[in-house]
Amino acid sequence: MSTVTWITARGLFGRRRFLMLLPLPAVLVALAVLCTSLGVDPREWGPPVLVGLGLAVVLPVVALVVGTGVLGAEIDDGTVVHVLTKPLPRWQIVLPKLAVATGVSAVTVAVPIVVAGVLADSVRLGVALAAASALGALAYSALFLALSLVTRRPVLLGLVYVLIWEGLLGRFVSGTRVLSVQQWVITLADRLAPTDLLTAAVSVPVAAVLTTLVAVGLTILAIDRLRSFSVAGETS
Amino acid sequence: MSEPTGVIHDIGYQRYTGPRLGRRHVFGGLWLHGLRTIFGLGRSAKAKIFPWLVIGIVTLVAAGITAIRSQTGEVVMTYAQFADAMSWLVIFFAAVAAPELVSRDLRSGVLPLYFSRPLPRGDYALAKLLALVAGLWLLLGGPQLVMFLGAAFATGDGLAGVRDEAFDLLPALLYAGLWAVVFASVGLLVASLTGKRAFAAGGVVAVFLMTTPIVGVLSILPSRTVNELAMLASPSTLVQGVGLFTLGDRLAPAGAADQMIGGFGPVYALGAVLLVAACVALLLLRYRKVAAR
Numbered sequence: 020m021s022t023v024t025w026i027t028a029r030g031l032f033g034r035r036r037f038l039m040l041l042p043l044p045a046v047l048v049a050l051a052v053l054c055t056s057l058g059v060d061p062r063e064w065g066p067p068v069l070v071g072l073g074l075a076v077v078l079p080v081v082a083l084v085v086g087t088g089v090l091g092a093e094i095d096d097g098t099v100v101h102v103l104t105k106p107l108p109r110w111q112i113v114l115p116k117l118a119v120a121t122g123v124s125a126v127t128v129a130v131p132i133v134v135a136g137v138l139a140d141s142v143r144l145g146v147a148l149a150a151a152s153a154l155g156a157l158a159y160s161a162l163f164l165a166l167s168l169v170t171r172r173p174v175l176l177g178l179v180y181v182l183i184w185e186g187l188l189g190r191f192v193s194g195t196r197v198l199s200v201q202q203w204v205i206t207l208a209d210r211l212a213p214t215d216l217l218t219a220a221v222s223v224p225v226a227a228v229l230t231t232l233v234a235v236g237l238t239i240l241a242i243d244r245l246r247s248f249s250v251a252g253e254t255s
Numbered sequence: 256m257s258e259p260t261g262v263i264h265d266i267g268y269q270r271y272t273g274p275r276l277g278r279r280h281v282f283g284g285l286w287l288h289g290l291r292t293i294f295g296l297g298r299s300a301k302a303k304i305f306p307w308l309v310i311g312i313v314t315l316v317a318a319g320i321t322a323i324r325s326q327t328g329e330v331v332m333t334y335a336q337f338a339d340a341m342s343w344l345v346i347f348f349a350a351v352a353a354p355e356l357v358s359r360d361l362r363s364g365v366l367p368l369y370f371s372r373p374l375p376r377g378d379y380a381l382a383k384l385l386a387l388v389a390g391l392w393l394l395l396g397g398p399q400l401v402m403f404l405g406a407a408f409a410t411g412d413g414l415a416g417v418r419d420e421a422f423d424l425l426p427a428l429l430y431a432g433l434w435a436v437v438f439a440s441v442g443l444l445v446a447s448l449t450g451k452r453a454f455a456a457g458g459v460v461a462v463f464l465m466t467t468p469i470v471g472v473l474s475i476l477p478s479r480t481v482n483e484l485a486m487l488a489s490p491s492t493l494v495q496g497v498g499l500f501t502l503g504d505r506l507a508p509a510g511a512a513d514q515m516i517g518g519f520g521p522v523y524a525l526g527a528v529l530l531v532a533a534c535v536a537l538l539l540l541r542y543r544k545v546a547a548r
Contacts, residue, residue: 039454039458039461042465043461043465046465046469050468050469050472053472053476054472054476057476057477058477059475059476059477063475064472064475067468067471067472067475068468068472071467071468071471072465072468072469072471072472075468076464076465076467076468077465080457080460080461080464080465083457084454084457084461087453088453091453092451092453095451095453171301172301172305173453174452174453174454174456174457175305175350175351175456178347178350178456178457178460179305179308179347181460182343182346182347182460182464183312183343183344183347186343187343187344
């Protein structure tokens, strides 16, 4: 545990706004339990809850809030200078922050989605969904961490990606699905536990390779951007 | 009588004797400033990127629909359906605009300056709210006007055709107004809770996105009543419910309204009114607390 890890974790959990993350997973579990207790067919409630809420909303939104929070918040209020002036290689700043962001969002999403997956089908589906969403959390966190270094408005750009690219275009233009983290997560989960609840839109190798590429490539980009980072005031 | 000798200089201090504009003008000024803030007018180019990106996409879609209609004669979307189809972009626009309106003032601590004017606490919140309502309405109404102009010039029935189009357009503009009021009141309430624009934007989107799948689940539960009331659970479907109730076949194929909301139309209208009223009340409460600090 490096000091950067510890500072980042404390920055995330030390504020009241961390509680903002709790309702999302809670709603996911509540809906799954409600549907099971009323005896609705899992094939009917599975897709809207697991994919529509879990993988399409909870995972990206949690990863967005956490991923831009670990570095973006420090850049925003200027305290990033205190970390940057320490004699640390840049990768020792980016990697711990990425690890914390991935860990926090993976746990926040995995716990409710395991419960929902077990209720919907089997333990295998639950574990598969959790593993896939952990990989998705890694890709999303790398994306949003890199965004908070290349632009001053990371949350809005992240929202453009989540809402417009994955949400709007992903629904109407099937070509954009190849470049959508959400579809990779669905594909990987479907590969790990084949059920008729999930429909994969891309092939497994494509999803695996692209997830790795995004995670590694964007982390390298983030380290590189942090090398030549200039501290500026708040945007108007 | 000798000249006074003790005077050092008369440097010309004067009292202001011009007209003093009252509360109404403060309100109007704040509203106009808010509206300009939403669209990034009078601000740097960076502040214009996101609002005009959304406006560009929405207008492009409207132009595309108009072009298809004038070429093939096929009505891809009615005016009211256009507002529904753009709901994701409206959410994003609200997430961009609401934090700009309220979070920046909270963060930079200028509220005491505002409230030292003859400006009641509630007026500040209401002016910002009305600015956001106007902004969202323009976002939806502008492209609808583009569609109307396209249809009006392409109509083959002369003035009667134009009149029919106008009668289609007017309810749709009111419907866009409903979208604007509901989204603005919910979005501004969420944004007023935090001074950080980033978190405010995330919060606004989370509220709208999180509630939509709840509707999806409620509408497959084994109870007809719950299914018909399901759309109350999310602000965007609540608006659609009111639209189905009031606009009928302008929004959806005949019979769809019966299937989706059954006889609960008035409940949806009441729900929308209650939601807006609750959000405005909470917003006013919030600003009473902020002002007291």
